[in-house]
Amino acid sequence: MTMIKFLLMVNKQGQIRLSKYYEHIDLAKRASLEVDVIKGCLSRKKEECSFVEYKDYKLVYRQYASLFVMVGVSENENELAVYELVHNFVEVLDKYFSRVSELDIMFNLEKVHVILDEMILNGHIVETNKSRILAPLLVLDKMAES
Template sequence: MIKFILIVNKQGQTRLSKYYEHMELHKRTLLEMEVIKSCLSRLKEQCSFLEYKDFKLVYRQYAALFIVAGIDDAENEMAVYELIHNFVEVLDKYFSRVSELDIMFNLDKVHIILDEMVLNGSPVETNKTRILAPLLVLDRMVES
């Protein structure tokens, strides 16, 4: 199961956080700070999977952004690694070359995309067309 997904920039600022297990706000803040520090301090040559407390971290870097997923032992690291890449491809398709500013100013749309892909911590959809369908319908409704 995926416990959380974070999008963080190189300065350590959280741009998106999505938790699939209840956690108090104070604990979330501490967790994010430690996770960000762990991922940002790693070299590019190092593996993108690391053990952290009672779960594993899977992360990928895209330009100035890190996307980090916290998973339990039952989840496949490579599958989550590819899910992160698929998530970025969907964002790229929707925003035409997604940037940190796209994520910051369209956080609601990024959450919709993530909610289409992951439900209660389990990946449910990887087809880009199906993931974007509800968002495109919403965009058409706003335009009319």
């Protein structure tokens, strides 16, 4: 059973910049799920908790400047572990892009997916070490240079 069901990265206007699903959800259901999740998280105040129950999921979200990272997890998942995973993901992006921005994500989506794929496999966290996460991407960058 997958622990992490999906990960979304959206801006303050609710535009999706990244979406990754770890279980099959029909496209029609996916669209309504995204609308509900984004509305639900963006409408919350900063003082409110970053964990929200939504249907069969727990939502864990964090805001970084103009970007929100939202993760849907199974009901028995540890929210704090996912909260830290989100922070680690953003730290890895910061390290790679040296202060990641929304434009970095938009124009380097394949690299962001490589980073995410190094961290999460089939909905399970498999790596948290920043150097190990970035290693394959740095090798690809060196190959592209030569």
